[in-house]
Amino acid sequence: xxxxxxxxxxxxxxxxxxxxxxxxxxxxxxxxxxxxxxxxxxxxxxxxxxxxxxxxxxxxxxxxxxxxxxxxxxxxxxxxxxxxxxxxxxxxxxxxxxxxxxxxxxxxxxxxxxxxxxxxxxxxxxxxxxxxxxxxxxxxxxxxxxxxxxxxxxxxxxxxxxxxxxxxxxxxxxxxxxxxxxxxxxxxxxxx
Amino acid sequence: xxxxxxxxxxxxxxxxxxxxxxxxxxxxxxxxxxxxxxxxxxxxxxxxxxxxxxxxxxxxxxxxxxxxxxxxxxxxxxxxxxxxxxxxxxxxxxxxxxxxxxxxxxxxxxxxxxxxxxxxxxxxxxxxxxxxxxxxxxxxxxxxxxxxxxxxxxxxxxxxxxxxxxxxxxxxxxxxxxxxxxxxxxxxxxxxxxxxxxxxxxxxxxxxxxxxxxxxxxxxxxxxxxxxxxxxxxxxxxxxxxxxxxxxxxxxxxxxxxxxxxxxxxxxxxxxxxxxxxxxxxxxxxxxxxxxxxxxxxxxxxxxxxxxxxxxxxxxxxxxxxxxxxxxxxxxxxxxxxxxxxxxxxxxxxxxxxxxxxxxxxxxxxxxxxxxxxxxxxxxxxxxxxxxxxxxxxxxx
Numbered sequence: 001x002x003x004x005x006x007x008x009x010x011x012x013x014x015x016x017x018x019x020x021x022x023x024x025x026x027x028x029x030x031x032x033x034x035x036x037x038x039x040x041x042x043x044x045x046x047x048x049x050x051x052x053x054x055x056x057x058x059x060x061x062x063x064x065x066x067x068x069x070x071x072x073x074x075x076x077x078x079x080x081x082x083x084x085x086x087x088x089x090x091x092x093x094x095x096x097x098x099x100x101x102x103x104x105x106x107x108x109x110x111x112x113x114x115x116x117x118x119x120x121x122x123x124x125x126x127x128x129x130x131x132x133x134x135x136x137x138x139x140x141x142x143x144x145x146x147x148x149x150x151x152x153x154x155x156x157x158x159x160x161x162x163x164x165x166x167x168x169x170x171x172x173x174x175x176x177x178x179x180x181x182x183x184x185x186x187x188x189x190x191x192x
Numbered sequence: 193x194x195x196x197x198x199x200x201x202x203x204x205x206x207x208x209x210x211x212x213x214x215x216x217x218x219x220x221x222x223x224x225x226x227x228x229x230x231x232x233x234x235x236x237x238x239x240x241x242x243x244x245x246x247x248x249x250x251x252x253x254x255x256x257x258x259x260x261x262x263x264x265x266x267x268x269x270x271x272x273x274x275x276x277x278x279x280x281x282x283x284x285x286x287x288x289x290x291x292x293x294x295x296x297x298x299x300x301x302x303x304x305x306x307x308x309x310x311x312x313x314x315x316x317x318x319x320x321x322x323x324x325x326x327x328x329x330x331x332x333x334x335x336x337x338x339x340x341x342x343x344x345x346x347x348x349x350x351x352x353x354x355x356x357x358x359x360x361x362x363x364x365x366x367x368x369x370x371x372x373x374x375x376x377x378x379x380x381x382x383x384x385x386x387x388x389x390x391x392x393x394x395x396x397x398x399x400x401x402x403x404x405x406x407x408x409x410x411x412x413x414x415x416x417x418x419x420x421x422x423x424x425x426x427x428x429x430x431x432x433x434x435x436x437x438x439x440x441x442x443x444x445x446x447x448x449x450x451x452x453x454x455x456x457x458x459x460x461x462x463x464x465x466x467x468x469x470x471x472x473x474x475x476x477x478x479x480x481x482x483x484x485x486x487x488x489x490x491x492x493x494x495x496x497x498x499x500x501x502x503x504x505x506x507x508x509x510x511x512x513x514x515x516x517x518x519x520x521x522x523x524x525x526x527x528x529x530x531x532x533x534x535x536x537x538x539x540x541x542x543x544x545x546x547x548x549x550x551x552x553x554x555x556x557x558x559x560x561x562x563x564x565x566x567x568x569x570x571x572x573x574x575x576x577x578x579x580x581x582x583x584x585x586x587x588x589x
Contacts, residue, residue, distance in 0.1 A: 025198065029198045029370065034369075034370050035368065035370060036367055037368040038362075038368065041309075041362055041366070062470050063466060063470045064360070064363050064464070065552055068554055
């Protein structure tokens with residue numbers, strides 16, 4: 001299980017963190033990996049903090065528990081940074097990816113001296129420019145794929161095109177916007 | 193050719209039901225099994241199955257409708273969880289005593305109260321003596337495979353008992369994972385057509401189903417149910433052998449994972465078995481001879497076989513995801529230890545109650561159990577055999 005990658009998602013109910021974790025599982029599955037994608041269910045309601053998880057591996061995964069020492073953490077909503085211990089157990093040689101426009105100094109202070117890499121992306125801007133609405137999950141999905149290098153950009157883009165065509169079969173007008181969001185997010189995510 | 197897919201446990205169960213295409217499905221939604229009838233009703237609406245879907249007003253009616261349908265000569269299925277199963281309880285006994293091979297997908301969840309929608313096995317344990325066959329599933333694959341085998345086992349003339357396939361609520365029911373699916377036509381061929389010997393709609397043989405059964409006969413009828421339960425063991429093994437020939441996937445009454453030369457072993461069911469395998473691997477790398485016995489067939493309980501499989505280890509821990517609240521250990525623990533005693537196997541055995549109400553079960557908890565077992569072996573002192581795992585002990589004292 002040396003090749004195992006574990007990811008923890010933090011978001012708020014309604015932002016699509018769970019869906020993003022399932023889409024990531026899908027994309028990794030399509031490149032031949034063994035995958036798990038699961039949310040931690042609580043009292044679900046719009047705006048409440050939620051957690052979702054991914055395990056991605058070249059070999060079968062048998063563990064069925066939450067993830068306590070993730071390789072990567074994705075924060076879909078930066079208002080969680082001060083209330084949720086998002087770097088809990090996060091490996092030093094891993095990274096955290098945050099949807100934010102806050103300053104690097106602020107981020108370093110709320111992340112309590114996390115020593116690993118910190119990446120940011122303005123998923124709101126990406127989403128508004130490409131989709132005209134605020135759906136942070138598609139850009140965040142692209143950002144974590146870029147940072148974790150689970151697959152190449154090309155393989156990811158090709159796969160997402162296929163799954164959007166399937167997912168939005170009845171709403172083909174949104175496919176182009178989502179693809180643009182992915183392209184833009186792959187370019188915009190950056191290390192601070 | 194198996195088909196590589198990724199599905200949640202609920203999707204896997206619904207897919208199996210679609211491929212089985214039963215005559216009748218009657219169900220009432222309850223978390224975390226709701227998606228199964230939900231997906232299935234889509235299959236009905238899309239014409240993917242020609243099942244009569246009965247959207248009942250309660251679980252009591254769901255089981256009643258299944259009983260009526262199966263007694264009439266149809267193949268009936270349902271899905272439920274926790275309090276849904278509790279609400280069926282009266283009819284659960286009727287189904288088994290009428291020898292109706294109904295198949296249920298039970299997505300395990302804590303029985304309230306106070307209200308909790310998360311996983312433990314208290315729902316299944318509440319019906320363990322009701323005369324239903326009970327198969328437990330580690331993951332989505334096993335939930336799917338067990339359902340594909342279910343009708344062949346339940347409908348066998350030596351058995352004729354209802355069967356429930358259990359899987360862990362949320363932990364596997366809502367987790368997307370890899371799975372190998374089988375071809376629709378091949379499933380159809382394997383499951384076969386339901387040909388009941390006696391049924392209500394057979395006008396050539398008018399029969400009564402479920403009449404008064406007093407002092408003169410009930411005893412004999414109950415004993416017959418017990419005999420059928422015993423015979424089910426061989427049927428399960430035969431069907432599993434045939435299933436392996438078809439799919440390559442092997443199933444027994446239980447799975448032994450690195451148990452051959454193990455000195456310490458855990459016995460458990462469902463998803464925790466997967467986590468335990470990962471811990472066993474890690475301990476083996478350190479030279480610790482840990483092993484796992486994962487119970488698949490809980491009813492009939494493979495007493496002799498389990499006792500034999502555990503006879504060479506030095507200490508055993510039995511993990512129950514349901515507290516029997518009897519001051520005498522969990523249900524699986526009492527089944528395992530009584531089986532060992534009767535078969536003259538005397539291995540120090542600990543009872544652990546764990547994972548209640550969805551309390552997460554990380555690898556560290558399983559490691560703790562193996563550490564405890566090592567200590568029992570080293571000190572030759574079992575200490576308190578009735579233990580909790582992952583409990584904030586101070587808060588309950």
